[in-house]
Amino acid sequence: QVQLVESGGGLVQAGGSVRLSCSASGRTLSRMNMGWFRQAPGKEREFVASIRWAVLSTNYRDSVKGRFTISRDNAKNTVYLQMNRLKPEDTAVYYCAADPSSISTMTFSWDYWGQGTQVTVSS
Numbered sequence: 001q002v003q004l005v006e007s008g009g010g011l012v013q014a015g016g017s018v019r020l021s022c023s024a025s026g027r028t029l030s031r032m033n034m035g036w037f038r039q040a041p042g043k044e045r046e047f048v049a050s051i052r053w054a055v056l057s058t059n060y061r062d063s064v065k066g067r068f069t070i071s072r073d074n075a076k077n078t079v080y081l082q083m084n085r086l087k088p089e090d091t092a093v094y095y096c097a098a099d100p101s102s103i104s105t106m107t108f109s110w111d112y113w114g115q116g117t118q119v120t121v122s123s
Helices: none
Strands: 003-007 010-013 018-025 033-039 046-051 058-060 068-073 078-083 092-099 117-122
Touching (some): 003 092, 018 117, 033 068, 046 078
Parallel strands (some): 010 117
Antiparallel strands (some): 003 018, 018 078, 033 092, 046 058, 092 117
């Protein structure tokens, strides 16, 4: 079993930056693919970014490419999402996800989820 806890959310002005962290307990993340998803009010949860455990390749949704960076520190059992040049449309609850095999952009493919952290971008 894996417990994931996100942190680092808050209120930021458009154009600003935020770094989200996802810390794990119960199991090492070193052999888990990791992902970030987000859910805005009234919308479905959507894929944001992912990183594989084996080759560290990354994947991003088009709207965040060049602005967001996913990274991991296996020694700290933590995954990060650096978000730069934030836009009001980035406002959402951001969720961390983990899975030993899935790297899908679909939420149902991921086994473990955190409780989410709110990011609000003001214009």
